[in-house]
Amino acid sequence: KSICVVGLGYIGLPTAVMFANHGHKVHGVDINEKAVKMIRNKELHIEEHGLEERLQLAVDAGSLTADTEPVEADVFIIAVPSPIKEDKTAELEYVRQATANVVPYLKKGNLVILESTVPPKTVENVMIPELVKSGLEIGTELFVSHSPERVIPGKVFRELVSNDRIIGGINEESSRMTTELYQSFVEGTMHETDATTAELVKVMENTYRDVNIAFANELAMIAQNIGVNIWEAIKLANYHPRVNIHTPGPGVGGHCIAVDPWFLVELDPEKAKMIHLARRTNDGMPSYTAQLTADILAAKGIKEPKIAVLGLAFKGNIDDMRESPSVEVVNQFRVRNMNITAYDPHIKENNLPEQTQNFEQATNEASALVILTEHKAFKEIDPTTLTNLANKIVIDAKNSIDRAKWEQAGFDVYVLGDSKN
Numbered sequence: 068k069s070i071c072v073v074g075l076g077y078i079g080l081p082t083a084v085m086f087a088n089h090g091h092k093v094h095g096v097d098i099n100e101k102a103v104k105m106i107r108n109k110e111l112h113i114e115e116h117g118l119e120e121r122l123q124l125a126v127d128a129g130s131l132t133a134d135t136e137p138v139e140a141d142v143f144i145i146a147v148p149s150p151i152k153e154d155k156t157a158e159l160e161y162v163r164q165a166t167a168n169v170v171p172y173l174k175k176g177n178l179v180i181l182e183s184t185v186p187p188k189t190v191e192n193v194m195i196p197e198l199v200k201s202g203l204e205i206g207t208e209l210f211v212s213h214s215p216e217r218v219i220p221g222k223v224f225r226e227l228v229s230n231d232r233i234i235g236g237i238n239e240e241s242s243r244m245t246t247e248l249y250q251s252f253v254e255g256t257m258h259e260t261d262a263t264t265a266e267l268v269k270v271m272e273n274t275y276r277d278v279n280i281a282f283a284n285e286l287a288m289i290a291q292n293i294g295v296n297i298w299e300a301i302k303l304a305n306y307h308p309r310v311n312i313h314t315p316g317p318g319v320g321g322h323c324i325a326v327d328p329w330f331l332v333e334l335d336p337e338k339a340k341m342i343h344l345a346r347r348t349n350d351g352m353p354s355y356t357a358q359l360t361a362d363i364l365a366a367k368g369i370k371e372p373k374i375a376v377l378g379l380a381f382k383g384n385i386d387d388m389r390e391s392p393s394v395e396v397v398n399q400f401r402v403r404n405m406n407i408t409a410y411d412p413h414i415k416e417n418n419l420p421e422q423t424q425n426f427e428q429a430t431n432e433a434s435a436l437v438i439l440t441e442h443k444a445f446k447e448i449d450p451t452t453l454t455n456l457a458n459k460i461v462i463d464a465k466n467s468i469d470r471a472k473w474e475q476a477g478f479d480v481y482v483l484g485d486s487k488n
């Protein structure tokens with residue numbers, strides 16, 4: 068089949084590459100000219116394990132092209148951002164615009180698939196009104212579905228293949244066509260439903276995690292006050308066959324889990340009470356983490372401390388800083404007039420004035436290291452080599468380092484949610 072993928076970001080590019088390497092002729096579209104150029108040159112504008120070699124293969128074989136404009140195709144896949152605005156309501160302009168952009172290229176028999184995560188009813192209320200402008204009859208001449216991506220950054224290529232998929236067509240024929248297409252590489256089961264159900268299911272999945280993480284964060288703060296290590300307590304609770312408590316931390320980041328619950332709050336603010344509170348709890352964790360650090364240093368009598376923040380990505384081993392709680396933790400340190408440097412081996416451009424690309428520089432004369440992201444690179448630090456610090460104090464908001472190893476090297480180790488500090 069010929070497939071036009073609109074949006075070549077964290078989801079669109081891997082998806083385009085997968086289809087291209089599984090017998091389809093793919094044309095990728097992005098408004099970012101620099102990204103398009105890079106893709107044509109087989110260069111990555113995003114980091115994802117296994118992407119580089121797969122991109123090379125697809126471009127060399129001539130099965131993947133890229134441009135800023137769509138072309139005619141059998142199938143159009145839309146994978147553009149659907150963020151929230153300042154006021155926490157959904158920004159659907161990218162979805163609407165991407166849909167409008169493909170309309171001039173649509174022909175009878177085409178299938179349009181939305182992969183972006185969206186508030187329930189977006190296909191019906193935002194996409195369909197654009198698609199009717201093609202003059203094609205929706206459901207008989209033009210087929211439409213929502214097939215939300217479910218992959219986790221860092222393991223995209225594994226999960227694209229192995230995860231089950233929800234396929235929500237606007238009618239059965241749309242679902243059937245979509246299932247058939249994804250069967251090119253998906254080994255998981257395809258579950259067909261209607262478009263609005265699929266939209267809700269996807270938003271529910273991410274909200275489930277957000278609420279569960281908020282619960283874990285609440286427990287961490289309680290444990291901290293009563294002398295219990297929450298990490299140990301959660302591990303023990305999760306031995307119960309029907310309990311799965313998530314992990315606490317300095318907050319929830321990314322473009323999905325910290326965003327999608329707001330779609331439900333916007334949809335029904337009266338009913339989405341717990342969902343709203345969970346968002347607020349998780350959004351409060353950066354401030355809690357900064358205050359925890361400030362309290363530890365004050366208790367040690369360290370005046371005008373210099374903090375080395377380790378980890379700016381929103382989670383481990385990725386290069387993505389979107390909605391990262393680390394940015395807010397840094398901000399909370401600023402608010403407390405604390406001196407900071409920030410370092411992340413995965414974030415190659417300086418996004419914050421405090422950021423440095425040099426680990427030595429970041430840690431030089433530091434009163435404390437504050438680990439905010441569970442990068443493998445931080446776990447591998449040999450604490451005995453850290454000889455440029457002002458104090459041997461490490462605060463681990465992710466419980467990610469080997470405590471014994473650091474203590475042996477003479478460090479005072481503090482872990483968020485563990486009052487054995």
Ligand code: SAJ
Nearest residue numbers: 216217218219272273313314316319320321323324381382
């Ligand atoms: N986090 C915690 N505690 C946890 C799990 C995560 O504090 O127990 C934090 C992480 O540190 C990170 C944030 O939450 O800051 C989100 O990380 P994540 O790994 O849970 O999720 P994402 O945003 O990378 O990907 C999620 C996934 N959804 C679910 O797990 C239900 C993924 O499958 C989706 O495809 C993706 O959202 C998406 O695009 O919607």
